[in-house]
Amino acid sequence: MIGPLLVGVYVFVLAMFVGWQVITRVPPTLHTPLMSGSNAISGISIVGALVIAGTASDTLMTVLGVAAVAMATINVVGGFLVTDRMLKMFHRRPSGDRPEA
Amino acid sequence: MSSSLFQLAYLLSAVLFIVGLQKLSSPETARGGNAIASLGMLIAIVATLLGEHLVSFEWIVIGAILGSAIGLIMAQSVPMTAMPQMVAVFNGFGGGASALVAIADFLELAKRASGLEVAHGVSIVAGVLIGGVTLSGSFVAFGKLQGLVTEKPVTYPLQKTSNFILLIAMLAAGTWLSLSAPAGGVDVFYFLIGASLLLGVLVVIPIGGADMPVVIALLNSYSGLAASAAGFVLENMSLIISGALVGASGLILTGIMCRGMNRSLANVLFGAFGGGGGPQAASGGGPGGERTAREINAESAAMMLAYARQVVVVPGYGLAVAQAQHKLRELGDLLGRKGVTVKYAIHPVAGRMPGHMNVLLAEANVPYDQLYEIEDVNPEMADTDVALVVGANDVVNPAARDDPTSPIAGMPIVEVDRARQCIVLKRSLNPGFAGVDNPLFYLPNNSMLFGDAADSLGALVREVKEL
Numbered sequence: 001m002i003g004p005l006l007v008g009v010y011v012f013v014l015a016m017f018v019g020w021q022v023i024t025r026v027p028p029t030l031h032t033p034l035m036s037g038s039n040a041i042s043g044i045s046i047v048g049a050l051v052i053a054g055t056a057s058d059t060l061m062t063v064l065g066v067a068a069v070a071m072a073t074i075n076v077v078g079g080f081l082v083t084d085r086m087l088k089m090f091h092r093r094p095s096g097d098r099p100e101a
Numbered sequence: 102m103s104s105s106l107f108q109l110a111y112l113l114s115a116v117l118f119i120v121g122l123q124k125l126s127s128p129e130t131a132r133g134g135n136a137i138a139s140l141g142m143l144i145a146i147v148a149t150l151l152g153e154h155l156v157s158f159e160w161i162v163i164g165a166i167l168g169s170a171i172g173l174i175m176a177q178s179v180p181m182t183a184m185p186q187m188v189a190v191f192n193g194f195g196g197g198a199s200a201l202v203a204i205a206d207f208l209e210l211a212k213r214a215s216g217l218e219v220a221h222g223v224s225i226v227a228g229v230l231i232g233g234v235t236l237s238g239s240f241v242a243f244g245k246l247q248g249l250v251t252e253k254p255v256t257y258p259l260q261k262t263s264n265f266i267l268l269i270a271m272l273a274a275g276t277w278l279s280l281s282a283p284a285g286g287v288d289v290f291y292f293l294i295g296a297s298l299l300l301g302v303l304v305v306i307p308i309g310g311a312d313m314p315v316v317i318a319l320l321n322s323y324s325g326l327a328a329s330a331a332g333f334v335l336e337n338m339s340l341i342i343s344g345a346l347v348g349a350s351g352l353i354l355t356g357i358m359c360r361g362m363n364r365s366l367a368n369v370l371f372g373a374f375g376g377g378g379g380p381q382a383a384s385g386g387g388p389g390g391e392r393t394a395r396e397i398n399a400e401s402a403a404m405m406l407a408y409a410r411q412v413v414v415v416p417g418y419g420l421a422v423a424q425a426q427h428k429l430r431e432l433g434d435l436l437g438r439k440g441v442t443v444k445y446a447i448h449p450v451a452g453r454m455p456g457h458m459n460v461l462l463a464e465a466n467v468p469y470d471q472l473y474e475i476e477d478v479n480p481e482m483a484d485t486d487v488a489l490v491v492g493a494n495d496v497v498n499p500a501a502r503d504d505p506t507s508p509i510a511g512m513p514i515v516e517v518d519r520a521r522q523c524i525v526l527k528r529s530l531n532p533g534f535a536g537v538d539n540p541l542f543y544l545p546n547n548s549m550l551f552g553d554a555a556d557s558l559g560a561l562v563r564e565v566k567e568l
Contacts, residue, residue, distance in 0.1 A: 004336050005220040012329055015342040018119060019349030025126040028449065029469050031354060031456025034125055035321050036188050037135050038350040041118050042195040042324045044142065044343040045331045047111075047149045048202035053164055054155030061205060066164040068201035071194040073168025074175070079191050080139040081176035082184075086460050087132040093468040 033086045040079025046072035107152030110144055111339035117141030118343055122350075128469050145339055181464045182421050185454040186246040189239045189317050192324045196235025199327035199344075203228030204294065206334050211287050222279030224333035226293065230271060232327035233297025234304070239320050241305040242313055246453065252310030254373035261371060264303050271296045307373045314454045315358045315369045322351020354455045361449030363501075363511040394530060397548035399557065402524050403564030406432075409486035411442040413478055415515045416458055417451055419492020419527070420554055426465035428558035429491060433467065435565050445471055446478040446515045448496040479516050488517035490525040492554050494532070497525075498539045509537055523547040526557045 002010075026034050049072045053065030118141045124134025155161070179187045203225045210217060217225075244250035274293050278286045308316055325347025332340025359366050406412055414433065420426060433443045445467060451458040459472055482488070490497050499518045500507040517523045518541055525542060527549060532538055541547055550557050 003220075005224075005333070008333050008336065008338070008341050011338050012333075012341050012345050015115075015345035016349050019122075019346035020353065022119060022122045022126075022346075023350045023353050026122075027126070027128075028357070028447070028456055028474055029459040029472055030125055030128060030131055031357070032184060032188075032452075032454055032460045033131060033135070033456070034122075034350060035318070035354065035455060036184070036191070037125065037138060038122070038347045039188060039191045039195060039321060039324065040142070041122075041138060041343050042192075042321075042328045042347040043198070044114075044118075044145060044340050045195065045199040045202055045328045046142075047145055047337060047340060048206075048331050048335050049164070049198050050146070050149045050155065050161055051153050051335070052202065052205040053160045054150075054153070054157060056157070056160065060208065062160055064201050064205045064208075066160050066167075068198045068205070069161055069164030070168040070171070071201070072198035073165050074172040075168075075191050075195040075198065076139075076142055076172070077169045078172030078176045078187075080135060080142070081173060082179065082187065083135045084132060085176060086181070086184075086463070087128070087135060089460070089463040089466075090128040090131070090469050091463070091466065092128075092470050 029090075030087075033083045036079050036086070037083040040076055040083060043072045043075030043079060046076055104152065107148045108338075110148035110152070111337065114141040114145035114148070115339050115342040117144065118346060122346060181460055182424075183247070184457060184460060185313065185317055185452075186243045188454060189243040189246065189320065192317065192320045193236045193239030193243070195324035196232040196239065196320070196327045198232075199324070199331040200229050200232025200236060200294075200297070202331040203232065203334050204290075207290055208287075211290075217279070217281075219279050221334065223275075224330055226275035226279055228327060228330035228334055229290075229293055230275065230297050231323050231330055233294060234301035235320055235323040235327055237298040237301030238305045238316070238323075239301075241302050242316050242320065245305075245310050246313055250306070254309045255306040256373050260303075260307060264300065267296060267300055267303070271300065304370065308370065309373065312362075312369050314450060314452075314457075315355055315362075315366070317454050318351055318354035318358055319366075320351075322348050322355060325349075325351055357449055358455055361513065363509070363513065392543040394542045395545075395548045397524060397550050399550065399560035399564050402548070402550050403561050403568065405487050405522055405524065406436055406489065406561065407439055407441070407565050407568050409436075409441050411444070411481070411485045412436060412487045412489060413482070413485045413515075413517070413520065414443065414445045415448070415488060415490045415493050415497055415517060416445060416462065417448075417491065417493025417496060418453060418458075419494075421452065421458075421461050421492070423492060423554035425491070425555035425558050426461050426467075428555055428562060430462070430465040430467045432558055432562050432565065433471070435562060439565070439568075443471060444473050444478060444481075446475055447472050448475055448493070448513075448515055451493065451496060475513055475515050479519075482516045482519040485520040486522060488515075488520035488523045490517055490523065490527075491558070492526065494527070494539055495537065497541055498537060499541055499544075500537065500539070507537060517541065518544055518547070521546065524550055526550050526552070526554050528553065
């Protein structure tokens with residue numbers, strides 16, 4: 001059997017490959033929303049931040065926890081909202097005055 | 102039993118992130134994809150709140166309210182031109198949160214004076230190092246883009262050497278921490294935190310403003326890797342997977358930006374490019390006095406555009422600076438109604454971050470199916486009647502293709518010089534970011550329409566309407 005660290009390494013390497021495959025298919029026109037959206041996803045460290053803030057036993061841990069939760073939440077909330085705001089703006093030409101593709 | 106249920110919830114959130122990113126492969130499904138990814142995040146948060154044996158929630162609520170309010174206000178109020186700065190700030194917070202997760206984990210262990218496994222120690226050190234560099238580096242990048250810190254590369258003697266020594270010291274401290282019990286290592290650990298923050302500042306200040314797109318893409322990647330490192334610290338697969346996805350995304354974008362400028366990543370990071378003073382600034386063709394650039398007025402330019410069959414517009418960052426995107430779209434629409442085929446050629450480094458120009462044009466209601474990548478539009482250049490360059494310079498400089506001694510030699514360009522006619526809207530004949538003279542301006546098939554981009558486009562719109 002392999003230990004938890006090695007499992008993590010396996011998962012990390014395979015996820016990098018999946019990421020590579022998926023993201024090379026994103027067209028250049030969407031690269032800015034891709035950055036802000038993937039940025040929101042990297043706010044997943046909110047999971048760790050919640051654990052610190054929710055189990056803090058002294059002042060230092062509480063401060064670290066609140067700061068981590070706040071930073072991660074800015075990342076998550078701001079990232080997804082601004083991505084949506086951008087993606088809302090992308091429109092095709094009204095079909096009618098579109099010549100050939 | 103129930104713990105595996107929560108693990109499955111984390112897995113579901115990772116799957117939703119991947120599906121969400123997959124839907125970014127087309128503008129039609131992208132918005133739904135973003136919603137799916139945010140659902141994945143919600144599931145991960147709920148799983149954590151219910152499954153991780155948390156004892157108190159009041160501090161979580163305070164942090165979450167604070168973060169949500171700031172995130173909401175920033176996301177709603179940021180102008181599209183300032184998007185690079187904002188993504189930089191978000192990168193920084195993401196890296197900072199991951200670093201704090203690693204820091205808290207270490208301090209908790211140190212308090213209990215329990216031994217540190219080597220693997221766990223390495224994860225903590227990696228989290229602090231990458232997260233810290235991401236946090237401070239992103240804020241320097243923000244400062245440069247926002248104009249709070251000088252855009253010029255900041256250089257001093259022995260810069261690379263001293264950065265390298267700092268990095269070696271950090272790695273030594275990290276190795277020592279990983280191999281020894283944490284109880285005695287708190288001081289060394291604080292050194293590591295401070296040094297990571299310092300290194301982030303030191304590696305970004307020597308990079309010029311024009312290279313910030315690369316830096317932001319790279320920091321984007323780091324913010325993902327920092328989340329992965331935090332995942333190793335907590336042994337949480339969801340963090341490891343999500344961080345790896347973002348890490349891959351940032352690396353791909355970094356590569357695209359570097360290719361767009363034909364520069365290696367090492368050259369961008371250590372080259373201190375765009376100082377404006379370098380030896381290359383003076384070179385590039387003979388003295389300007391021998392060559393003459395032909396000037397054109399708005400009336401004749403409008404005539405050329407309106408009677409063309411195909412017009413290729415090349416927007417550059419100057420367009421955004423002049424806030425002239427809407428005027429450009431108006432001109433494009435007018436020409437379209439006169440039967441002119443209008444295409445927009447988007448150079449990868451046309452904006453200030455990957456895909457920035459596309460967002461700026463989308464905001465001005467330019468349909469995205471009128472936007473073309475340079476490899477698609479260059480073969481059509483010979484059949485293009487008029488190429489209209491607005492606020493772009495280096496990305497249309499034929500010297501990049503023809504002159505191997507040019508500082509921008511080999512950079513892919515939009516080959517507007519191969520169009521039948523080319524019109525450049527520009528304030529003056531001054532060189533662009535790279536400080537390189539542009540021979541395009543003196544070609545026989547090129548004309549200059551001098552003035553502010555918004556004014557010139559306004560004049561073109563008026564003239565085309567009168568035809």
